[in-house]
Amino acid sequence: MSVVTKPNSFRSGPDERGRFGPFGGRFVAETLMPLVLDLERAYADAKADPDFRAEMDRFLAHYVGRPSPLYFAERLTAHLGGAKIYLKREELNHTGSHKVNNVLGQILLARRMGKTRIIAETGAGQHGVATATLCARFGLECVVYMGAVDVERQKPNVIRMHMLGAEVVPVQSGSRTLKDALNEALRDWVTNVADTFYCIGTVAGPHPYPMMVRDFQCVIGDEVRAQMREAEGRLPDSLIACIGGGSNAMGLFHPFLDEPEVVIYGVEAAGHGISTGLHAASLTGGRPGVLHGNRTYLLMNGDGQINEAHSISAGLDYPGIGPEHAWLHDAGRVTYLSATDEEALAAFQLLSKLEGIIPALEAAHALARVIDIAPKLPRDHLMVVSLSGRGDKDVPQVAEILEKRTS
Amino acid sequence: MTRRLCARFDECRAAQRAALVTFVTAGDPDHATSLALVKALPEAGADVIELGMPFTDPMADGPAIQASGLRALKKGETLDRTLALVREFRKQDRATPIILMGYYNPIFIHGVGRFLDEAKAAGVDGLIVVDLPPEEDDELCLPALKAGLAFIRLATPTTDDKRLPKVLGNTAGFVYYVSITGITGAATPDFGAVAAAVSRIKRHTRLPVAVGFGVKTPEHAAEVAKAADAVVIGSSLVEAVRTSLDAQGNATPGTVGAVTSLVRNLAKGVASVRKAA
Numbered sequence: 127m128s129v130v131t132k133p134n135s136f137r138s139g140p141d142e143r144g145r146f147g148p149f150g151g152r153f154v155a156e157t158l159m160p161l162v163l164d165l166e167r168a169y170a171d172a173k174a175d176p177d178f179r180a181e182m183d184r185f186l187a188h189y190v191g192r193p194s195p196l197y198f199a200e201r202l203t204a205h206l207g208g209a210k211i212y213l214k215r216e217e218l219n220h221t222g223s224h225k226v227n228n229v230l231g232q233i234l235l236a237r238r239m240g241k242t243r244i245i246a247e248t249g250a251g252q253h254g255v256a257t258a259t260l261c262a263r264f265g266l267e268c269v270v271y272m273g274a275v276d277v278e279r280q281k282p283n284v285i286r287m288h289m290l291g292a293e294v295v296p297v298q299s300g301s302r303t304l305k306d307a308l309n310e311a312l313r314d315w316v317t318n319v320a321d322t323f324y325c326i327g328t329v330a331g332p333h334p335y336p337m338m339v340r341d342f343q344c345v346i347g348d349e350v351r352a353q354m355r356e357a358e359g360r361l362p363d364s365l366i367a368c369i370g371g372g373s374n375a376m377g378l379f380h381p382f383l384d385e386p387e388v389v390i391y392g393v394e395a396a397g398h399g400i401s402t403g404l405h406a407a408s409l410t411g412g413r414p415g416v417l418h419g420n421r422t423y424l425l426m427n428g429d430g431q432i433n434e435a436h437s438i439s440a441g442l443d444y445p446g447i448g449p450e451h452a453w454l455h456d457a458g459r460v461t462y463l464s465a466t467d468e469e470a471l472a473a474f475q476l477l478s479k480l481e482g483i484i485p486a487l488e489a490a491h492a493l494a495r496v497i498d499i500a501p502k503l504p505r506d507h508l509m510v511v512s513l514s515g516r517g518d519k520d521v522p523q524v525a526e527i528l529e530k531r532t533s
Numbered sequence: 534m535t536r537r538l539c540a541r542f543d544e545c546r547a548a549q550r551a552a553l554v555t556f557v558t559a560g561d562p563d564h565a566t567s568l569a570l571v572k573a574l575p576e577a578g579a580d581v582i583e584l585g586m587p588f589t590d591p592m593a594d595g596p597a598i599q600a601s602g603l604r605a606l607k608k609g610e611t612l613d614r615t616l617a618l619v620r621e622f623r624k625q626d627r628a629t630p631i632i633l634m635g636y637y638n639p640i641f642i643h644g645v646g647r648f649l650d651e652a653k654a655a656g657v658d659g660l661i662v663v664d665l666p667p668e669e670d671d672e673l674c675l676p677a678l679k680a681g682l683a684f685i686r687l688a689t690p691t692t693d694d695k696r697l698p699k700v701l702g703n704t705a706g707f708v709y710y711v712s713i714t715g716i717t718g719a720a721t722p723d724f725g726a727v728a729a730a731v732s733r734i735k736r737h738t739r740l741p742v743a744v745g746f747g748v749k750t751p752e753h754a755a756e757v758a759k760a761a762d763a764v765v766i767g768s769s770l771v772e773a774v775r776t777s778l779d780a781q782g783n784a785t786p787g788t789v790g791a792v793t794s795l796v797r798n799l800a801k802g803v804a805s806v807r808k809a810a
Contacts, residue, residue, distance in 0.1 A: 143668065151669060156686070299599060311593045313593070317715035318714075417638055418592070426638070430588075
């Protein structure tokens with residue numbers, strides 16, 4: 127399974143079966159198979175249509191607010207005393223995270239396909255908010271599935287989705303987090319096949335989702351390339367991003383995969399620590415299996431039953447990872463690390479105080495690894511961190527944790 | 534390879550009635566009760582036993598079968614124990630076909646080759662694996678056929694005439710028509726549409742066509758039996774298991790009987806429709 131031969135290009139996947147090496151594929155029920163094939167055709171058609179691209183660009187510029195800045199984090203750099211750290215400010219996008227890049231693409235595609243009802247799953251609620259936002263903008267019915275545990279810990283986003291006119295369905299089955307929200311969204315899709323478009327929030331699920339979501343997120347890496355050339359006249363030396371399913375990471379990484387001198391790090395959520403078993407690091411602590419339409423690394427027991435993931439961050443609390451990451455891991459192109467809840471909390475506070483930017487707990491996982499990698503690097507090393515979302519949604523949760531400690 | 538399945542469908546045809554396929558989850562509500570239940574099914578009127586292999590994330594199943602699988606997992610059911618259950622059953626019954634139904638991951642983790650060898654040796658006749666469409670046939674379908682196990686495919690309302698040949702291509706034993714777009718145990722199907730769909734499928738294959746999803750009562754079973762070669766009942770049987778349990782979720786002396794009496798009534802419903810031999 128883990129034998130991946132080194133390809134000529136790391137950017138040519140997936141193949142016609144939706145595989146990245148042995149990963150990916152289309153492991154779905156027959157009811158969904160014709161829909162997945164339809165989507166693949168519709169996406170190929172849209173991709174070839176300059177009008178689709180033009181419409182995307184118009185909305186990215188005037189509605190989302192792109193390009194997002196590539197910001198030199200001067201005080202963080204000085205504090206760590208090593209690599210020159212740039213933050214890719216995806217948290218400044220409309221709706222507060224990178225999720226909107228992908229949702230815009232999928233909603234424009236859904237409109238082309240004549241779909242009138244949009245469903246989505248969400249963990250932290252960032253994808254749910256982005257989906258609810260674009261559904262409001264285009265007058266589409268929107269139903270968001272969210273684990274009941276996440277509804278509780280990400281209340282601000284639930285309120286936002288309601289205000290945007292979406293229906294939020296708290297999912298009570300299983301571990302009542304993101305994985306179960308995905309199951310429930312798939313059950314909805316299998317039931318409402320005619321009018322419903324499933325807007326998946328990350329680079330996972332059956333083909334063509336991992337490819338399509340990646341393509342829509344590549345705007346992140348494409349902009350970084352141009353912005354870094356402008357700022358420093360060259361390519362960055364390293365990239366780092368947090369990974370749940372891995373869409374912000376894939377969007378940043380993909381345009382650089384064939385630049386061998388660019389070192390790339392993905393950071394998974396280590397929860398209470400990998401050795402405790404209470405984590406969400408599927409590459410570090412899992413193995414290949416099949417779930418939610420694709421083969422990828424998963425957290426499971428010896429009998430193939432899926433384990434619950436554990437992370438302080440609802441957006442990373444998922445026992446799988448996008449199949450392209452699984453492939454890049456086995457091929458050795460990207461180095462996958464992890465950060466614990468505690469490390470993320472510390473990074474969350476550090477960035478807030480040093481740069482006046484409150485990051486999402488998800489992005490704080492990437493920052494946690496920056497804190498120990500950057501000081502070991504020379505001052506002319508250019509490091510780009512994906513600041514995938516803003517932390518407003520996490521403020522009540524983090525305040526509660528910190529209050530408990532001081533009292 | 535589909536000897537037991539063919540023989541059973543032939544018998545039902547000779548008796549001028551549709552076959553009754555009963556679904557229960559292996560290990561629900563516990564392994565011992567589940568074994569007793571499976572042993573009691575043929576006498577109650579089950580022609581084919583569809584045995585669910587529990588999975589934590591059954592994406593195509595409704596609340597009843599989800600809960601049933603979780604009960605079994607909680608009581609320690611594993612793929613090994615499910616295969617052991619089939620071996621035990623085969624000691625007393627060599628004629629009733631057993632189909633294992635589930636999702637791919639537990640099989641993939643067990644090892645496809647090892648799973649097929651063990652299933653065949655245990656006396657399994659066929660497999661239904663929900664998340665393996667024809668596009669992924671080389672994963673399990675083709676090895677299963679080679680190992681002498683039927684791979685029973687689901688055809689659905691979204692499977693159009695253009696796609697049907699692809700779906701039927703490597704199907705053996707029988708075809709399972711999913712009567713609704715949706716999850717197990719959900720909406721009641723439109724029986725007129727089901728009849729039309731069965732005739733549509735029969736234009737493409739000579740295999741028997743079974744119909745399931747949303748079929749709950751003896752009256753539903755009779756309606757489906759008019760059109761189909763077999764009627765599949767699942768959610769209402771695992772619901773009968775659930776309602777028979779005590780407050781702690783353990784089996785009671787009434788658990789097996791609760792299911793078999795329902796199966797008896799469903800079998801009557803199926804047999805009430807006389808079909809051409």
